Amino acid sequence: MALKDYVFKKSLWVFHFGGASCNNCDIEILDCLTPRFDVERFGIKLVGSVRHADVLLVNGSINVRDKDRLLEIYRQAPKPVLVIAIGACGCTGGIFAESFNFAGPVDKIIPVDAYVPGCPPKPEAIIAGIVALINKKKAEKEVEHAA
Amino acid sequence: MEEKIINIGPYHPLQEEPELFKLYCDGEIVKNIDWVTGYNHRGIERISESKTFDEVFFLVERVCGICSTSHPFAFANCIEEIGRIELPDRAKYIRSIIGELERIHSHLLWVGLAGHFLGYNTVFMWAWKYREPVLDLFEMITGNRNSYAMFRIGGNRRDIENDKIPRMRKVLDMIKRKTDLIKGAIMDDPVIHARTKGVGVIPKEAIIDYGALGPTARASGVDIDVRRDDPYAAYPLVDWKVIVEEEGDVFAKAKVRILEMYESISIIEQCLEGLKKEPEGTHYVPVKNIPAGVGMGHAEAPRGEVFHFAITDGSKSPIRHKIRAPSYQNIPTFKVSGVGQTISDTTIALAAVDPCYCCTERMGFAYDYKTGRKTLNGKDLIELSQRKTDEIRNKLNK
Numbered sequence: 001m002a003l004k005d006y007v008f009k010k011s012l013w014v015f016h017f018g019g020a021s022c023n024n025c026d027i028e029i030l031d032c033l034t035p036r037f038d039v040e041r042f043g044i045k046l047v048g049s050v051r052h053a054d055v056l057l058v059n060g061s062i063n064v065r066d067k068d069r070l071l072e073i074y075r076q077a078p079k080p081v082l083v084i085a086i087g088a089c090g091c092t093g094g095i096f097a098e099s100f101n102f103a104g105p106v107d108k109i110i111p112v113d114a115y116v117p118g119c120p121p122k123p124e125a126i127i128a129g130i131v132a133l134i135n136k137k138k139a140e141k142e143v144e145h146a147a
Numbered sequence: 148m149e150e151k152i153i154n155i156g157p158y159h160p161l162q163e164e165p166e167l168f169k170l171y172c173d174g175e176i177v178k179n180i181d182w183v184t185g186y187n188h189r190g191i192e193r194i195s196e197s198k199t200f201d202e203v204f205f206l207v208e209r210v211c212g213i214c215s216t217s218h219p220f221a222f223a224n225c226i227e228e229i230g231r232i233e234l235p236d237r238a239k240y241i242r243s244i245i246g247e248l249e250r251i252h253s254h255l256l257w258v259g260l261a262g263h264f265l266g267y268n269t270v271f272m273w274a275w276k277y278r279e280p281v282l283d284l285f286e287m288i289t290g291n292r293n294s295y296a297m298f299r300i301g302g303n304r305r306d307i308e309n310d311k312i313p314r315m316r317k318v319l320d321m322i323k324r325k326t327d328l329i330k331g332a333i334m335d336d337p338v339i340h341a342r343t344k345g346v347g348v349i350p351k352e353a354i355i356d357y358g359a360l361g362p363t364a365r366a367s368g369v370d371i372d373v374r375r376d377d378p379y380a381a382y383p384l385v386d387w388k389v390i391v392e393e394e395g396d397v398f399a400k401a402k403v404r405i406l407e408m409y410e411s412i413s414i415i416e417q418c419l420e421g422l423k424k425e426p427e428g429t430h431y432v433p434v435k436n437i438p439a440g441v442g443m444g445h446a447e448a449p450r451g452e453v454f455h456f457a458i459t460d461g462s463k464s465p466i467r468h469k470i471r472a473p474s475y476q477n478i479p480t481f482k483v484s485g486v487g488q489t490i491s492d493t494t495i496a497l498a499a500v501d502p503c504y505c506c507t508e509r510m511g512f513a514y515d516y517k518t519g520r521k522t523l524n525g526k527d528l529i530e531l532s533q534r535k536t537d538e539i540r541n542k543l544n545k
């Protein structure tokens with residue numbers, strides 16, 4: 001088992017990329033850190049640089065100008081990195097998918113491991129998304145071991 | 148001395164949306180500021196022309212998530228002006244209640260983040276904690292914590308049933324007590340005084356020149372507020388006052404926002420009284436079609452005046468829709484408030500003008516690619532700011 005796979009089981013460090021969003025997703029992500037939801041008790045924390053991150057949260061629709069920057073940030077991330085698309089915008093482009101400036105959705109630009117739909121998703125949903133992803137990773141590992 | 152460039156952004160905590168600020172610094176002093184945008188352009192005005200009037204509300208709600216009622220508010224005012232639609236009183240009260248609840252949660256959000264930038268993470272956590280009950284109210288009334296989808300042409304999509312009023316009152320009482328607490332924590336703290344008084348001052352003339360709006364303007368002695376100057380919804384039916392401060396510094400801006408929260412609570416309480424007098428179910432008037440015409444509508448968002456302009460031709464969608472948000476006016480005042488300050492003060496000065504930022508701990512690039520010069524990132528900035536607070540705190544404690 002690669003060290004990084006082992007690390008994915010707990011204390012994920014998260015880097016947050018807000019594309020052309022309406023902010024609500026960004027705020028709900030921040031809300032996860034504040035006392036009511038407090039994801040830091042699970043060791044999950046936001047970090048200032050993607051070079052320190054295990055997880056890349058992407059929210060908002062990706063416009064033409066964001067696209068290269070998202071690719072660059074993905075390139076800088078230590079691999080393997082988990083990518084989670086947050087919100088209707090992150091998953092599909094949402095209401096902005098018809099825009100002339102739309103270059104996404106996220107999964108057309110970089111590989112995405114999990115989707116959290118909602119506009120905006122509640123903090124509970126974001127936490128549930130991360131937990132589901134951790135469980136999926138664990139299950140994958142077990143299958144690998146059995147094989 | 149070598150000039151240092153500090154990039155704030157494009158993916159950085161200070162701004163609500165991805166935007167790039169370049170600070171040109173000589174040592175500790177910020178000499179100039181550049182502003183680059185476009186990372187968040189979504190073509191909303193264009194999309195709007197392909198949507199029906201009912202759908203446009205969902206779209207404009209997503210111009211800015213924090214003010215997700217102000218834009219529908221302004222758009223409704225605009226279309227209702229074209230259609231000459233008169234709202235029933237109950238609809239007006241409901242609109243004002245939603246608008247003011249939003250102001251409370253938005254101002255709490257600002258207080259929290261301002262606290263964070265000053266190194267007062269306790270204020271950050273507290274303010275956001277007390278913001279949650281407001282979001283719960285929204286969830287109870289509208290079904291969603293943000294993006295409430297509450298308005299439609301001619302009124303509201305949903306009623307606020309009278310049996311929800313006691314619970315709302317209870318939460319409002321709680322928020323009032325907590326606002327007292329936050330006010331005490333900010334107004335009486337010598338460290339916060341030292342960090343914010345006389346910092347990021349925008350003189351009255353500069354506000355007028357830049358056309359700045361909302362609390363930014365009101366903190367510099369410019370007495371403007373759309374709710375009073377061009378009344379809409381239930382604001383003429385209730386009793387409230389516009390908060391104006393003279394100093395124009397960060398402290399004054401904080402004070403304006405905190406005092407406005409009390410006004411908002413009182414407006415909501417009066418609106419709840421008003422609701423009781425109006426029969427349930429009169430929260431909208433049916434509207435068949437919108438005639439051809441030109442309309443303008445504005446509304447006072449937590450950050451200032453939101454302005455919408457639309458042209459209709461009698462069909463189902465607007466043929467032109469123009470939006471102007473207050474931050475567009477407020478952001479350039481950085482040139483006045485930020486230039487000439489130390490870097491750590493610029494951090495809070497930038498933050499004080501436009502309170503609509505949401506993503507802590509995002510960063511700019513660590514190196515300027517072209518010149519290879521080292522630049523500071525967002526985290527360094529916040530650390531600088533927090534360190535200064537610590538120094539002041541230690542000095543005062545001695």
Ligand code: SF4
Pocket residue numbers: 020021022023024025026059060061086087088089090094095118119120121209212294
């Ligand atoms: S998914 Fe909805 S809430 Fe999230 S950024 Fe997009 S429009 Fe805003």
